[in-house]
Amino acid sequence: DIQMTQSPSSLSASVGDRVTITCRASQSISIYLNWYQQKPGKAPKLLIYAASSLQSGVPSRFSGSGSGTDFTLTISSLQPEDFATYYCQQSYSTPTTFGPGTKVDIK
Amino acid sequence: EVQLVESGGGLVKPGGSLRLSCAASGFTFSSYSMNWVRQAPGKGLEWVSSISSSSSYIYYADSVKGRFTISRDNAKNSLYLQMNSLRAEDTAVYYCAREFSGYGGNWFDPWGQGTLVTVSS
Numbered sequence: 551d552i553q554m555t556q557s558p559s560s561l562s563a564s565v566g567d568r569v570t571i572t573c574r575a576s577q578s579i580s581i582y583l584n585w586y587q588q589k590p591g592k593a594p595k596l597l598i599y600a601a602s603s604l605q606s607g608v609p610s611r612f613s614g615s616g617s618g619t620d621f622t623l624t625i626s627s628l629q630p631e632d633f634a635t636y637y638c639q640q641s642y643s644t645p646t647t648f649g650p651g652t653k654v655d656i657k
Numbered sequence: 658e659v660q661l662v663e664s665g666g667g668l669v670k671p672g673g674s675l676r677l678s679c680a681a682s683g684f685t686f687s688s689y690s691m692n693w694v695r696q697a698p699g700k701g702l703e704w705v706s707s708i709s710s711s712s713s714y715i716y717y718a719d720s721v722k723g724r725f726t727i728s729r730d731n732a733k734n735s736l737y738l739q740m741n742s743l744r745a746e747d748t749a750v751y752y753c754a755r756e757f758s759g760y761g762g763n764w765f766d767p768w769g770q771g772t773l774v775t776v777s778s
Contacts, residue, residue: 582762586702593752593768594694594702600761637702641762644716648702 552576552640556649562657569625571652573638578618582642585614585623588651589634597636598623628654659683659767661753666772673743673776679736679753679769687711687731690756692765693738695749695774703749706738707756721747743776750774 553576563569573583581601586594596605598614601621611626625632633656638649665677679691693705706717706727715727726739736753750773754765 580761584762584764586765588702593770594765595768596764596766599757599764599766600759603761605766639702639764641764644707645718646704646763648704651701 551645552579552643552647554638554640554647554649556636556638556652558652559650560653560655562655563628564657565628565630567628567657569628569632569654571623571636571654573616573621573623573649575619575621575640575642579640579642581617582640583614583616583621584639584641585612586637586639587632587634588637594637625654659755661755661767661769663751663753663769663772666751666774668775668777669743670778671744671776674739674741675743675774677738677740677751677753677772677774679738681734681736681755684755686729686734690714690758690763691729691736692754692756693727693736694752694754694765694768695747696752696771697746697749700749705751708736740774743774745776748774748776 555574557572583601585598588594602614613624635651635653660682662680690709692707708727724742728737750771752768752771754768
């Protein structure tokens with residue numbers, strides 16, 4: 551199975567900050583990488599698919615980049631509604647696997 | 658509006674069985690692969706199982722293989738997960754999710770609200 555890691559595991563940030571979350575795969579996964587946002591008690595929500603494609607309806611302050619083994623989710627200007635946990639997911643091979651998550655909370 | 662609604666969760670004793678359902682609406686259910694993903698309390702996301710649009714291809718996580726069975730009824734726009742020989746470590750919120758496939762892989766959107774399964778004596 552492909553192992554996914556994320557860093558940091560948590561971070562504290564202020565509204566307006568630029569936030570970057572990193573996801574690393576245990577082997578090359580091309581661009582087969584997705585990002586989800588999950589708020590407490592809610593289902594995950596797709597933000598980015600295929601490493602850098604913004605899902606319809608997702609604010610443009612979210613962006614994704616990377617290929618191979620290293621990927622990044624960037625929030626250009628953190629908003630109050632962005633405080634949540636973020637997960638990456640690889641779909642290169644079955645089983646699909648998720649990263650352990652990065653919790654973004656208020657500084 | 659595209660919607661997925663899970664049901665069937667609850668408290669069950671170790672070794673027991675439970676059947677989860679996921680009712681789909683707002684899209685052509687028979688055109689999409691579907692998945693179950695679970696999340697243990699306070700933990701991350703774990704993929705459980707997937708089924709192709711016509712049920713031709715079915716996959717399971719090793720952790721549930723031989724105990725869980727995924728199925729679907731396209732006439733009823735419904736997805737199911739039959740869970741047998743349940744263990745404490747199966748305790749989780751179970752989500753169903755629609756799968757999209759395209760350039761750059763597969764992704765899940767949307768997800769249902771989840772149903773809680775608790776395995777405890």
